[in-house]
Amino acid sequence: MMQLVDPCTQDRDPGVGSAKLPRYTFNKLARVCEPFTYYGSAGNRNNFQSLQDCQNRCPESPNPCPHAPLNPQTPCNGNSGSCGSNQYCHNGQSPSTSVCCNKLSGERCNQPVVSGVGNANLVRWYYNAFTQQCQQFIYNGLQGNENNFLTREQCEDACFANPCLRGTPFQSQGVTVQCSMMNQAVCPAGYYCHIGANSQTSVCCQALGK
Numbered sequence: 001m002m003q004l005v006d007p008c009t010q011d012r013d014p015g016v017g018s019a020k021l022p023r024y025t026f027n028k029l030a031r032v033c034e035p036f037t038y039y040g041s042a043g044n045r046n047n048f049q050s051l052q053d054c055q056n057r058c059p060e061s062p063n064p065c066p067h068a069p070l071n072p073q074t075p076c077n078g079n080s081g082s083c084g085s086n087q088y089c090h091n092g093q094s095p096s097t098s099v100c101c102n103k104l105s106g107e108r109c110n111q112p113v114v115s116g117v118g119n120a121n122l123v124r125w126y127y128n129a130f131t132q133q134c135q136q137f138i139y140n141g142l143q144g145n146e147n148n149f150l151t152r153e154q155c156e157d158a159c160f161a162n163p164c165l166r167g168t169p170f171q172s173q174g175v176t177v178q179c180s181m182m183n184q185a186v187c188p189a190g191y192y193c194h195i196g197a198n199s200q201t202s203v204c205c206q207a208l209g210k
Helices: 051-057 152-159
Strands: 021-027 032-038 087-089 100-102 122-128 133-139 191-194 203-206
Touching: 021 051, 032 051, 122 152, 133 152
Parallel strands: none
Antiparallel strands: 021 032, 087 100, 122 133, 191 203
16 A cells, blocks of 8 residues: 655645646745645645645744754844854744754855745845845745844944945945045045955045045
8 A cells, every 4th residue: 555645744846737826835944834836737745725724734843044953952032142153043033933053154244135934024134245235125034044134233233344434435326336546536526445455345435524
C-alpha cells in the first residue's frame, strides 16, 4: 500500500493551467501557512482552501531566522547583546519571534533589503548602499536579514557615515553625489568636494558660511 506524503513537508507547487485560485500552503522553513495562487491543475497536497484548513493540518511554529533556527531559540527582545558573537537579534512582531539568529555572510549595511515571509505588516528601515541613505520598507515578520532596523535613527547610527561638518551630502534624484580631486565640478554652487578616505566619504558637502 502506497504511503501518502505528508503535505506539510512538500514544497509549494502552483501547478499549471489558466485558473487563478486563492489557496494556502505551508512554508516548511518558516513553519507558517502562507497564501499563494494555484493555477488549477497538477500541484501537490500542500494546497489548502483556507488558512484554517492549513493551520489545522500543519501546526504553525514560526521560524524567524532566514535559515535553520537555533536550537534552543534564545529570546533577545531587540538586544543583540543577548546573542552570541556570530549571532544577531531578529526583531519580530512579537517576543516569540524576537530571537537570536546566526549571522549571514556579508557586512550588515551591504545586505539587500529582504521583505521576508509571513503575514505581518511591519514598517522598518534598511540601508540602501547604492543611494547611501536609510529607506523605509514593509517587513512581513519572518526570515529577513540584519539590514532591518526599527527606526531611521537606528539605521543611520549603524550604517550612515556623514563626513560633512554641516548638513548632509548633496543628493541628485535621491542618490548621494560622489566627487573626487579630478571631478570636483559635480558639486553645485554652495557645496564643496570633501575628499574622504574612500569613494563613500568623498562627497559634496555644504560650504561653511552659506
